[in-house]
Amino acid sequence: MKTVADYVREHALFDGMDPAQVEFIAGCGRLRRFHEGEYLTRENDAADHFYLVLEGRVVIETHRINQPPAPLLTLCANDIVGWSWLIPPYRYQFDSRALTAVRTVELNGQCIRGKCESDNCLGYALLKRLTSVMVDRIHGARMQLLDVYGAATPGADPLP
Amino acid sequence: MNPPAIFTVLDRREEIPHTVTLRIQPAQGGTVTPFAPGQFNMLYGFGSGEVPISFSGATAEQGYYSHTLRAVGKSTEALARLQPGDQLGVRGPFGRGWPMDQLAGRHVLIIAGGLGLAPLQPLIEAIVAKPADYLGAQLFYGGRRPEELLYLARMAAWRDALNVELTVDMASRDWSGHVGVVTGPLASAKFPASNTVAVVCGPEIMMRFAVRTLQQRGLDDASIYLSMERNMHCALGHCGRCQWGPNFVCKDGPVFRYSDIAPWFHVREL
Numbered sequence: 001m002k003t004v005a006d007y008v009r010e011h012a013l014f015d016g017m018d019p020a021q022v023e024f025i026a027g028c029g030r031l032r033r034f035h036e037g038e039y040l041t042r043e044n045d046a047a048d049h050f051y052l053v054l055e056g057r058v059v060i061e062t063h064r065i066n067q068p069p070a071p072l073l074t075l076c077a078n079d080i081v082g083w084s085w086l087i088p089p090y091r092y093q094f095d096s097r098a099l100t101a102v103r104t105v106e107l108n109g110q111c112i113r114g115k116c117e118s119d120n121c122l123g124y125a126l127l128k129r130l131t132s133v134m135v136d137r138i139h140g141a142r143m144q145l146l147d148v149y150g151a152a153t154p155g156a157d158p159l160p
Numbered sequence: 161m162n163p164p165a166i167f168t169v170l171d172r173r174e175e176i177p178h179t180v181t182l183r184i185q186p187a188q189g190g191t192v193t194p195f196a197p198g199q200f201n202m203l204y205g206f207g208s209g210e211v212p213i214s215f216s217g218a219t220a221e222q223g224y225y226s227h228t229l230r231a232v233g234k235s236t237e238a239l240a241r242l243q244p245g246d247q248l249g250v251r252g253p254f255g256r257g258w259p260m261d262q263l264a265g266r267h268v269l270i271i272a273g274g275l276g277l278a279p280l281q282p283l284i285e286a287i288v289a290k291p292a293d294y295l296g297a298q299l300f301y302g303g304r305r306p307e308e309l310l311y312l313a314r315m316a317a318w319r320d321a322l323n324v325e326l327t328v329d330m331a332s333r334d335w336s337g338h339v340g341v342v343t344g345p346l347a348s349a350k351f352p353a354s355n356t357v358a359v360v361c362g363p364e365i366m367m368r369f370a371v372r373t374l375q376q377r378g379l380d381d382a383s384i385y386l387s388m389e390r391n392m393h394c395a396l397g398h399c400g401r402c403q404w405g406p407n408f409v410c411k412d413g414p415v416f417r418y419s420d421i422a423p424w425f426h427v428r429e430l
């Protein structure tokens with residue numbers, strides 16, 4: 001049977017990472033499943049965990065007054081959910097909801113922070129990987145804002 | 161320059177706001193010149209102007225052409241207003257299309273953004289007609305909003321032959337596809353990189369993103385093909401309007417292999 005370490009090693013975030021470091025990180029993890037509609041994170045809750053998505057789809061969304069929540073980004077296998085465990089005050093910034101049944105490795109943020117403090121090489125290796133994902137997300141968000149598809153003006157009349 | 165042949169609009173379907181598909185047939189009846197996926201016609205709305213528009217129907221269609229066009233300016237607005245029975249001028253087919261011979265036996269990644277799905281539809285229909293000729297195929301299609309995606313009804317038939325991932329910049333909560341950038345699902349998709357060819361068509365900024373993601377996923381530059389829809393005039397490589405680096409988009413393209421154009425692809429103002 002596959003161990004948590006096996007799943008962590010196979011996840012894109014840890015691709016090519018020193019096996020001893022992966023083992024060390026996997027020590028903070030456990031397998032966790034979510035049903036469709038279940039929340040992985042809730043805005044403003046204590047950000048105790050982050051998730052390596054193994055299977056299924058998750059949507060990051062934010063709530064609005066008198067309107068349904070706004071979906072911001074969907075994530076799938078090989079993505080990760082949650083940074084807030086890394087940055088004070090360690091509270092989730094957004095909701096994340098399972099769009100399908102989702103399998104994850106749930107990593108304990110406090111445990112990983114502790115390991116990174118005691119082993120700075122591990123901390124730096126992990127931070128480099130997380131930064132690259134964060135940069136991709138920023139670039140993606142910028143592109144979403146650009147309206148690159150030259151869409152028809154919202155609300156404009158269709159052709160006669 | 162050859163004078164345009166006169167065609168008649170057979171029917172007109174509004175796909176999404178400001179974007180229509182016209183089926184056109186020769187006014188005199190008879191056959192039409194066959195085209196290859198990725199090629200284009202010059203369409204001429206009388207009294208407006210002549211513009212390049214890609215073939216968007218299956219190559220197997222007989223006796224007529226299909227063109228999907230978005231009204232963005234004088235010429236395309238005039239074409240988009242045409243009604244069944246109206247006439248227009250047609251020159252073509254022109255250009256070098258998708259490398260269909262390179263796709264056979266390999267895994268095909270089709271990456272389209274917005275109206276960029278139109279020039280890829282003939283290629284998709286070719287795969288759908290003979291899926292066994294390919295190792296596999298995946299379509300990654302991105303748009304602004306769900307209601308601005310093309311050919312959603314037709315996609316149901318494509319799903320038997322290819323995996324379809326739809327991504328929009330923004331959506332309401334009932335949208336079941338992805339929200340984000342089209343390269344998001346591509347980054348985590350499974351495919352055999354060493355035996356995969358990617359075909360990309362969409363806004364240039366989206367194509368730059370796609371190329372980077374494909375490179376990160378292990379595709380070599382010679383396995384990536386892009387359709388460059390630069391403005392053109394004569395479509396014969398004479399007037400120079402569409403010159404891009406050492407190439408003329410109208411006759412050397414619009415489809416180029418990325419390894420052949422990489423030096424120009426990132427040059428600004430070119």
Ligand SMILES: Cc1cc2nc3c(=O)[nH]c(=O)nc-3n(C[C@H](O)[C@H](O)[C@H](O)COP(=O)(O)OP(=O)(O)OC[C@H]3O[C@@H](n4cnc5c(N)ncnc54)[C@H](O)[C@@H]3O)c2cc1C
Nearest residue numbers: 211212213214228229230232233234235236389390391414
């Ligand atoms: C090989 C090729 C295939 C094409 N296939 C299609 C197609 O299948 N469907 C379709 O709707 N359009 C397609 N186009 C784009 C189409 O030719 C242009 O939208 C058209 O020429 C605009 O002419 P216009 O007189 O309507 O607008 P103009 O008044 O000339 O331009 C209006 C606005 O559109 C912009 N524009 C003009 N041409 C382009 C272009 N090529 N790309 C991006 N923006 C442009 C202009 O900068 C301006 O902002 C293709 C272009 C090429 C080169």
